[in-house]
Amino acid sequence: MDYGNTGSGYMNASFDGSNKTSSTPHTRRPMGEQTLRPVTVKQIKTCSIPQDQTFKIDGSDVTQTTFIGVIRGIQELQTNYVYTIEDGTGAIEVRKWVETNETPEEAEARRLLMVDTYVRVNGRINSFGNRINIVCHTMNPITDFNEITYHLLDTIETHLKFAKPSSSSAMDIDTGSNKPKAITDHVTEVIEEFTHTTEGCNVEHIVFKLKGKYTEAEIRETIEYLENEGSCYTTIDSEHIKSCAPN
Amino acid sequence: MDKPTPRINSSLREKYVGKTVRIIGKIVSLSGNTAVLNSTDHGQVLVHLNGESQWGTDYVEVIGQVEPDFTLREFKTSNLGNDFG
Numbered sequence: 001m002d003y004g005n006t007g008s009g010y011m012n013a014s015f016d017g018s019n020k021t022s023s024t025p026h027t028r029r030p031m032g033e034q035t036l037r038p039v040t041v042k043q044i045k046t047c048s049i050p051q052d053q054t055f056k057i058d059g060s061d062v063t064q065t066t067f068i069g070v071i072r073g074i075q076e077l078q079t080n081y082v083y084t085i086e087d088g089t090g091a092i093e094v095r096k097w098v099e100t101n102e103t104p105e106e107a108e109a110r111r112l113l114m115v116d117t118y119v120r121v122n123g124r125i126n127s128f129g130n131r132i133n134i135v136c137h138t139m140n141p142i143t144d145f146n147e148i149t150y151h152l153l154d155t156i157e158t159h160l161k162f163a164k165p166s167s168s169s170a171m172d173i174d175t176g177s178n179k180p181k182a183i184t185d186h187v188t189e190v191i192e193e194f195t196h197t198t199e200g201c202n203v204e205h206i207v208f209k210l211k212g213k214y215t216e217a218e219i220r221e222t223i224e225y226l227e228n229e230g231s232c233y234t235t236i237d238s239e240h241i242k243s244c245a246p247n
Numbered sequence: 248m249d250k251p252t253p254r255i256n257s258s259l260r261e262k263y264v265g266k267t268v269r270i271i272g273k274i275v276s277l278s279g280n281t282a283v284l285n286s287t288d289h290g291q292v293l294v295h296l297n298g299e300s301q302w303g304t305d306y307v308e309v310i311g312q313v314e315p316d317f318t319l320r321e322f323k324t325s326n327l328g329n330d331f332g
Contacts, residue, residue, distance in 0.1 A: 042251065070325065088252045088269055116325065145306070145327040 036064040036122070038154040042089035044125060045132055055125045055132075058162035065134070066122045068142065068151045071115050083113070083139070085121060093133040094121055109140075118142040120151075186210055187222045191232055191243045200235045200242030252310055257290025260317045270294075270319060271308045271327065284309070287332075293318040300324040306331040 039057060044065060047057045055062055069087035083094045099106065113119060123136030142148065190209050194201035203223060207216045214222075223241060226232045232243045254269045255262075270292055272284030282294045282302065294309055295318055296302075306327040311319040 088254060090251060116323070118325065143328075145331055148327075149332070 034064075035060075035062065036066060037062050038151055038158055039065045039067050040089040040152075040155055041067060041069060041085070041087045041092045043155075043159070044092060044134065045090050047125065047132070049127060053127070055127075058159060060162050063124050064122065065125060066120065066151075067155075068118060068120050068148055070118055071113060074113070074115060081110075085119065093131075094123060094136045094139070095126075095133060096136050096139060112141050113139060118145070118148065120147065183214055183218060183222050184226060186213065187219060187226065188231065188243060188245075191226075191241050192245060195243055195245075198235070199240045201240065203239045203241060206241075256286040256288040257292050258288050260292070260313050260319075264313050264315055264317070267310065267312050267322070268319075269308055269310050271306065271331070273306050273331075274302065277302055295320050297321050302326070305329045 037057065039062075043057050044067070047055045047062070049055055067085075067087060069085035069092075071083050072086045072091065073084035075082040075084075079100075080095050080097045083096065084091055085094050086092075098110075102110075119139050119141050121134065121136050122138045123134040126133055126135045187206060187210070190206045191201045203220065206223070207219050210219060223232070227234070227241075230244065232241050234240060235242050250267065252267050252269050253263065254271065256270065260268075270284065270286055272286040272292060275283040275285050275291065277283075280296050280298065282296060284292045284294060284307070286292050294311065295314075297320070300321065300323060302324060304326040306329065308325045308327055309319060309321050310323045310325075311321040314320055
């Protein structure tokens with residue numbers, strides 16, 4: 001399924017241009033809402049609605065959700081089906097639109113969705129009047145029931161990630177961890193002394209200034225590292241560096 | 248059914264007497280109107296069946312009410328296949 005991963009690569013690709021997942025024209029949604037989150041029915045029902053059609057769970061925007069539940073009731077309407085799905089934390093209505101010309105495969109798949117079957121629902125949160133329901137685009141019966149356990153754990157993990165700001169370095173990227181922090185600080189300091197000039201700081205000058213502390217090779221390595229990081233850049237030639245930090 | 252039904256194991260039964268809960272377990276024995284399940288903490292739970300549900304597979308999820316004697320009075324059961332956990 002192409003919306004399964006919330007990796008940043010996919011989000012960047014789909015952000016440009018139209019929001020293909022919605023059937024009605026919406027204004028462009030902020031990136032924060034293009035995520036798929038595992039939730040429980042209780043979380044959906046108790047989500048906060050700061051504005052019409054924007055929903056927040058655990059303080060973060062959410063539109064697409066996935067959850068697991070048991071079909072307890074099916075209501076057949078002309079153009080759609082309304083399933084009542086319950087997962088032990090609550091019950092919610094899930095609306096599934098039906099194509100006017102349904103292929104035999106679709107009809108077959110829909111026949112599998114019977115009362116008292118466990119299903120995986122992927123859909124969008126929608127509020128209608130005062131009620132929250134889900135408009136689903138896929139609903140599949142579960143075949144491996146370990147998926148239930150997995151989903152509950154997934155929900156818990158996601159909830160903890162959002163509810164508790166991660167102070168640990170799990171989210172931090174520390175690419176240059178083999179370099180002692182001190183040298184990059186020193187080099188950056190020297191570079192920043194020259195922020196006011198157009199050509200910036202001469203590498204030789206940095207070497208000279210930090211002569212007692214670091215070798216030229218170390219300093220050049222550090223400069224290369226800083227350039228790759230994006231915190232400084234070369235100006236008139238490769239021997240002149242300026243810092244990117246705002247002065 | 249909007250009431251939450253917490254998932255429990257055998258040791259949590261005493262906290263939920265009189266409440267509706269869900270227990271997942273492996274069928275140890277099944278006879279007539281009663282069944283015995285091994286729950287996730289390896290404790291055994293006696294379930295009084297309501298006679299309607301089909302218990303087909305090794306693992307089941309039983310939704311029911313905890314009686315004061317810690318047996319479970321079944322409302323509904325779902326089959327969870329034969330390889331679980």
